[in-house]
Amino acid sequence: MTDAVSGDTFYDLPGVSEEYLRRRSQTGHPNDLMEEPYVRELMGPVTGRSFLDLGCGDARFGRALLDEGAERYVGVDASRRLLEHAPPATDRLRVQHATLRDWRPEPGSADVVTARMVLHYLPDLGDLLERVRSALRPGGAFVLSVEHPTLTSCYDLADQEDFPRSWLVRDYFRPGPRPLHWLGGTVVKHHRSIEDYLTCLEGAGLRLAALREGRPRNGTLDEETLRARQHVPMYLIVKAVLPADRAGAAQSWTVP
Ligand SMILES: C[S@@+](CC[C@H](N)C(=O)[O-])C[C@H]1O[C@@H](n2cnc3c(N)ncnc32)[C@H](O)[C@@H]1O
Numbered sequence: 001m002t003d004a005v006s007g008d009t010f011y012d013l014p015g016v017s018e019e020y021l022r023r024r025s026q027t028g029h030p031n032d033l034m035e036e037p038y039v040r041e042l043m044g045p046v047t048g049r050s051f052l053d054l055g056c057g058d059a060r061f062g063r064a065l066l067d068e069g070a071e072r073y074v075g076v077d078a079s080r081r082l083l084e085h086a087p088p089a090t091d092r093l094r095v096q097h098a099t100l101r102d103w104r105p106e107p108g109s110a111d112v113v114t115a116r117m118v119l120h121y122l123p124d125l126g127d128l129l130e131r132v133r134s135a136l137r138p139g140g141a142f143v144l145s146v147e148h149p150t151l152t153s154c155y156d157l158a159d160q161e162d163f164p165r166s167w168l169v170r171d172y173f174r175p176g177p178r179p180l181h182w183l184g185g186t187v188v189k190h191h192r193s194i195e196d197y198l199t200c201l202e203g204a205g206l207r208l209a210a211l212r213e214g215r216p217r218n219g220t221l222d223e224e225t226l227r228a229r230q231h232v233p234m235y236l237i238v239k240a241v242l243p244a245d246r247a248g249a250a251q252s253w254t255v256p
Contacts, residue, residue, distance in 0.1 A: 003186055004179035007121025008078035008099040010187040011057075017081035019183045021058065031117065033221060034214040035145050035235045042143045042210050042239035043112055046070050052110035052135055055118025058085035059095050066092055074110075076103055100128055105135035115144045119197075120152055120189045123177065129204035138244040142206055144197075148213065148233040152191035155180040167232050194236060206240035213237070 011017050023029065047069035053061055056075030065073050075095040077083055086095045096103070100122060113132050119125060132142050146152075154170045155178040175196055177188045192200075198208055214235030216226055 004188050005185065006188055007118070008101065010121075010185060011079035012081050013185045016183050016185055017079060021082070021085065023183075024057075028221075028225075030229070030234055034216055034229070035117070035237065037217075037220075038212040038214060038235070038237040039114065039116060039143055039145055042212065042237060043114070043141065049111040050109065050137075052076070052105065052113045054100055054113065054115040054132075055121070056086070056095060057082045059083070059087060059093075061114070061116065062093055062095070063087050074106075076100065103131070105131050107134045108137050110135050111137055111140050113140070113142045115142070117145055117147065119144055120146045120191070121187070123190050125192075125197075125200045126203065129200055129206065133204050133206060133242055136242040138242060140242050141209065142201075142240045142242070143237070144240075145214075145235055145237045146197070147189065148236045149191060149193050149197075150233060152178055152189055154178075155189055155191070197236065197238060201238065201240040205242070207243055208238070209241045210239040211237070 005013065011020060024031070046065055048071050050072040051062070051065055051070055051074070053059070053073065053075045056062065056077045057079070059073075059075040059077075062073035062075050071092070073093045075086065076098050077095065078097070078099040080097055083095050083097055087093055089095070100118070113135055115132075119128075122128060136142065149172065150169045151167075153172045153174075154168050157168060157170055171191075172193060175192045176190065178191050179186050179188050194211075201208060212235075213233040214237060215233075216229040218226065221229060
């Protein structure tokens with residue numbers, strides 16, 4: 001694991017952001033078919049709502065949300081190279097260069113906080129989720145998506161060439177770092193079980209509202225891809241809400 005780097009530096013390694021954006025922009029990208037539709041379903045209506053997007057990448061999500069009538073979008077990301085591709089700042093859209101390890105939110109500023117495909121880069125979620133709670137308005141929602149724990153469990157063991165037929169689930173109940181060779185570099189992703197994620201949310205005073213596993217849907221994939229995608233779940237998507245009576249209340253808890 002000598003040359004493995006953390007998620008907040010990985011995307012600025014030479015060539016990584018270019019390769020990431022090239023793949024992410026391809027028609028039929030799995031995130032577009034099996035992650036974003038569920039994030040949107042759990043988020044609910046967009047019009048007139050204020051969004052905070054953690055690990056926003058090039059903030060393409062913000063552009064779409066504003067086009068659909070969102071009141072405000074703030075994106076946060078650690079990659080300067082990805083943020084260079086974000087839309088220019090306006091009074092309704094802003095991006096912020098920061099690592100989520102020590103970023104601090106504007107309290108009570110968001111109706112919806114999203115964290116799409118970023119939390120598995122963080123070694124600890126406890127303090128961050130406290131900050132998510134403080135960013136939410138009472139009754140607000142937090143929607144997260146991560147690489148599914150059945151994938152992250154064995155990134156350090158899996159044969160990447162033969163995915164998904166040879167996929168193994170091992171060490172599922174051992175949380176912690178899993179280095180993965182990907183996009184021409186090696187990045188450390190952090191595995192947690194589904195239960196670990198839910199325990200973290202509960203500990204931060206956020207109440208579970210819905211959970212999805214990125215089930216591939218008939219009609220969005222050709223038959224062969226649909227069959228392949230039915231082997232292994234790729235995404236875990238969770239919605240948690242800040243109950244109006246719990247806003248600002250500190251909780252006592254332990255983070256997996
Ligand atoms: C897979 S991309 C997802 C981008 C975007 N949310 C999307 O779904 O298209 C992961 C993003 O997380 C960011 N990231 C990883 N670790 C981070 C950290 N500790 N703080 C802030 N951003 C981080 C990366 O720079 C990258 O933009």
